[in-house]
Amino acid sequence: MALAFTSAPAIQGVLSSSSNELSKVASQFGSFQQNMLSASSVSRRRLAVRPLNAEPKKNHNSIIPSSAAATIVAPPEVGEKVVKEEDYEKLAKDLENASPLEIMDKALAKFGNDIAIAFSGAEDVALIEYARLTGRPFRVFSLDTGRLDPETYNFFDTVEKHYGIHIEYMFPDAVEVQALVRSKGLFSFYEDGHQECCRVRKVRPLRRALKGLRAWITGQRKDQSPGTRSDVPVVQADPVFEGLDGGIGSLVKWNPVANVDGKDIWNFLRAMNVPVNSLHAQGYVSIGCEPCTRSVLPGQHEREGRWWWEDARAKECGLHKGNLKEDSLNGNGNGDAHASEIATAADIFDTKNVVNLSRPGIENLLKLEDRREPWLVVLYAPWCQFCQAMEGSYVELAEKLAGSGVKVAKFRSDGDQKTFAEQELQLGSFPTILFFPKNSTRPIKYPTENRDVNSLMAFVNALR
Known part of the structure; x- marks a missing residue:
């Protein structure tokens, strides 16, 4: 070896x-x-920047449950990852001509489980149908104020069964409701404005709900309410409420049907055979709490069924307070129109059969004790959509009364003329219709809000 x-x-x-x-x-x-x-070290810095679908921070005040935790994996490239801030004004312009379905799809795709649809139990069930059509998962929440109609509660149940969903209900704080009712009674809103009651029963529960979200979807439309929703964009950084991360701009508000007419919403609901609130068949269009909602009559704007004892520019409960212009409202919502709106509003009832009365003209009409012919006068504001809604019927009435011996006129009663109209002409809200009979010192106020041609004609025929 x-x-x-x-x-x-x-x-x-x-x-x-x-x-x-x-x-x-x-x-x-x-x-x-x-x-x-x-x-x-780089990975730790990268993980500190939470992507949109990461696990939300815990918020015990939120009623809406947070989404499930997402696994965060640091990308292989070196350098810090920065979440780009979205320019929602630009996005709103880009989506200005987009369909509601396209807007809904983009909202759900962008925010996933951190966005929810606000459902009131009215025609905004269209939002749920659009969400279903996207094929994406979606969440729905609603505010139960404790004062809704029985028909609305039945509708909630029908919607849940139809779509196979669970609506996330938000409730007011019982102690706050109890304190309000004990101190002011059950119907204080008829006397001192609806804002306080809405704040307790709607706004504060909504605020808690939105604290658990990064975005929400509403059914606001530009044609819904005069002076408050005419400039609603399809998407915006919410100007009032805060989202999950807190602070200004932490919540995004999507309004997919902002540019859709009300009649087109209803055409869509009928075409898709979507369940609707049975109150609609009784003349209710915009539906809220039972004491503050009533059906609208022919010739009325849909929003006149809400808080009907207040003026046109008060038709918000605080959920969309960001729509209100500063200096346009007082505590009861009976304020005048914004100065720029008054200056730029196009006139209405503009026809040869309607006499345009000036301040001296209406004053002379008031002073006449022996009128040779009766007069029908509408007190109006051209920016008021309630006045705009009755323009067609009033013009048609003027045509029918032409040559009958009854003069038909209009008097613009906003701006500098409003105080005079309230004190001397019984103006309560726009529009107000007065009949000046022959041989009478005081005008007679049209007692109902049914402003179709036949009803107005019956009022005139009964007095002339």
């Missing part, structure tokens, strides 16, 4: 070589370790 021996110098050479290699390995390991520490 052959044995191989290595001399001592040779062994030393091998050991020396091994030592050099070990030194190199140690040096390389040290560099690798340093690089790993550096990469770990």
Whole structure:
């Protein structure tokens, strides 16, 4: 058996070589370790920037449950990841001509489980149908004020079964409701404005709900309410409420049907065979709490069924307070129109059969004790959509009365003339219709809000 021996110098050479290699390995390991520490530091910084669908921070005041936790994996590239801030004014312009379905799809795709549809139990069931058509998951919440109609509660149940969903209901604080009712009674809103009651029963529950979201979807339309919703964009940073992360701009508000006419919403609901609130068949269009909602009559604007004892520009409960212009309302909502709106509003009832009365003209009409012919006068504001809604019937009435001996006229009663109209002409809200009979010192106020041609004609025929 052959044995191989290595001399001592040779062994030393091998050991020396091994030592050099070990030194190199140690040096390389040290560099690798340093690089790993550096990469770990970058990863930690990257993880600190939470993507949109990451697990929301816990908020115990929120009623809406937060979404499930998402796994965050740091991307391989080096450098901090920065979440780009969205320009929602630009996005609103880009989507100005988009369909409601397209807007809804973009909203759901962008915010996933951190967005929810606000459902009131009225025609905004169209929002739920649009959401269903996108094929994406969606959430729905509603505010139960404790004073809704029985028909609305039945409608909630029907919608849940039809779409196979669970509506997330928000309730007012029982202690706050109890304090309000004990101190002011059940119907204080008829006397001092509806804002306080709405604040307790609607606004505060909504605020708690939105604290658990990054965005919400509403059924606001530009044609719904005069002076408050005419400029509603399809998407905006919410000007009033805060979202999950807190602070101004932390909540995004989507209004997919902002540019859709009410009649087109109803055409869509009928075409898709969508369930609707049975109150609609009884003349209710805009539906809220039972004491503050009533059906509208022919010739009335749909929003006149809400808080009907207040003026046109008060038709908001606080959920969309950001729509209100500053200096346009007082505590009861009976304020005048914004100055710029008064100046730029196009006139209405503009026809040869309607006499345009000036302030001296209406004053002379008031002073006449022995009128040779009766007069029918509408007190109006051209910016008021309730006045606009009855323009067609009033013009048609003027045509029918032409040559009959009854003069038909109009008197613009907003701006500087409003105080005079309230004190001398019985103006309560726009529009107000007065009949000046022959041989009478005081005008007779049209007692109902049914403003179709036949009803107005019956009023005239009964008095002339």
